[in-house]
Amino acid sequence: MSLLASLLPSAAYSFGGAFEFIFSEQTSNVTGGHKVGGIDQVLELAATQIEVSILALLLAMLIALPVGLYFGHRGSGELVAVGIGNAGRAIPELAAIALVALVIGVGTGTLVLVLAVLGIPPILTNAFVGVRQVDRASVDAARGAGMTGFEVLRKVELPLAVPSIMQGIRGGSVNIVATASIAPLVGVATLGEFILGENVYGANGVLAGAICVAILALIFEFGLAALQKRLTSKGLKLQQASA
Amino acid sequence: MPASTKDAASGMGLTRRQVLWKVEVPMAVPEIIAGLRVATVSTVAIATLAVFAHGGGLGTQILGEANLKFPTTIVISGAIVIAMALCFDAILLLIQRLLTPWRRVRVV
Numbered sequence: 001m002s003l004l005a006s007l008l009p010s011a012a013y014s015f016g017g018a019f020e021f022i023f024s025e026q027t028s029n030v031t032g033g034h035k036v037g038g039i040d041q042v043l044e045l046a047a048t049q050i051e052v053s054i055l056a057l058l059l060a061m062l063i064a065l066p067v068g069l070y071f072g073h074r075g076s077g078e079l080v081a082v083g084i085g086n087a088g089r090a091i092p093e094l095a096a097i098a099l100v101a102l103v104i105g106v107g108t109g110t111l112v113l114v115l116a117v118l119g120i121p122p123i124l125t126n127a128f129v130g131v132r133q134v135d136r137a138s139v140d141a142a143r144g145a146g147m148t149g150f151e152v153l154r155k156v157e158l159p160l161a162v163p164s165i166m167q168g169i170r171g172g173s174v175n176i177v178a179t180a181s182i183a184p185l186v187g188v189a190t191l192g193e194f195i196l197g198e199n200v201y202g203a204n205g206v207l208a209g210a211i212c213v214a215i216l217a218l219i220f221e222f223g224l225a226a227l228q229k230r231l232t233s234k235g236l237k238l239q240q241a242s243a
Numbered sequence: 244m245p246a247s248t249k250d251a252a253s254g255m256g257l258t259r260r261q262v263l264w265k266v267e268v269p270m271a272v273p274e275i276i277a278g279l280r281v282a283t284v285s286t287v288a289i290a291t292l293a294v295f296a297h298g299g300g301l302g303t304q305i306l307g308e309a310n311l312k313f314p315t316t317i318v319i320s321g322a323i324v325i326a327m328a329l330c331f332d333a334i335l336l337l338i339q340r341l342l343t344p345w346r347r348v349r350v351v
Contacts, residue, residue, distance in 0.1 A: 086280070086281075086284060086329075086332060087329070089281065089284045089285045089288060089328070090284050090285075090287065090288050090324070090325045090328035090329060090332075091288060091321070091325060092288040092289075092291040092301075092305070092320075092324040093288065093289070093292070094291040094292055094294070094302050094305050094306065095291065095305050095317050095318075095321030095324065096321070098305050098306070098317045099314060099317050099318065099321065102317070175285075182292070195295075
């Protein structure tokens with residue numbers, strides 16, 4: 001099985017067939033007239049994928065944001081923040097999920113943990129860089145006005161770093177949503193079910209799953225982009241518009 | 244990219260294309276390489292998923308049926324993938340150093 005051979009279409013599939021799979025039930029390749037696909041199953045699996053993705057994203061934010069903000073505020077630990085960011089990206093999800101599954105067993109917990117690891121690097125790096133690059137003059141002014149270190153972080157650095165932080169969260173969320181497709185490995189049925197189950201769902205099912213995952217990732221991206229717009233302070237928007 | 248640098252370049256008589264290739268692109272090398280490094284490292288890690296497309300690779304070792312109760316192969320394959328990603332990263336870093344010799348000069 002060469003890599004090239006695997007890239008060539010191995011079975012009959014078409015975009016038309018994939019969309020048919022999404023919207024109406026198909027007879028499974030497995031004998032017995034079992035029905036698969038259809039909008040109901042797609043929505044059910046998508047809901048699970050959204051649920052685990054949001055949990056993983058929240059966990060990643062819970063870990064990465066405080067660390068990134070703290071180091072960014074102190075202006076030290078660049079090596080740590082960037083190092084974790086780089087090394088974290090190098091961790092192969094497949095190995096991580098297999099290993100965690102061995103240690104704590106299969107299930108949603110394992111999945112969320114591994115997906116969170118995937119989301120940490122971009123969020124951490126961007127939070128760090130975002131706070132770090134805040135204009136020193138603004139920080140000095142805030143200090144001069146008598147703000148404590150925490151107030152400076154919360155009232156000055158954090159609002160100014162919102163675009164960078166949100167960019168990290170968006171990057172992390174797309175990674176997480178897309179990779180949540182490997183969930184069936186630990187017994188959680190997400191849209192990956194279609195992608196990894198060619199025997200049952202057929203080539204059209206695989207393509208349908210991939211299309212749905214891509215759409216889901218875009219929805220997360222656009223949703224968070226809208227959120228970023230709302231969270232960005234008015235002054236910063238004016239500044240960006242004039243720049 | 245400071246506007247003054249571009250002004251200086253056009254002041255020296257460089258055409259717009261020359262400004263792009265001789266000033267802007269070299270100055271942007273660190274950022275370009277930084278983006279490449281992120282993309283390369285994650286791609287190497289994600290390539291383990293090739294096993295699902297019957298593409299082989301180290302993912303085969305991780306997903307092997309015998310391994311499911313035996314973590315050593317998973318750990319070793321994972322470590323190899325990480326080491327490989329970091330090697331690619333180091334190579335890109337080296338390329339960046341070679342492409343931007345002026346950044347190595349210490350300003351006294």
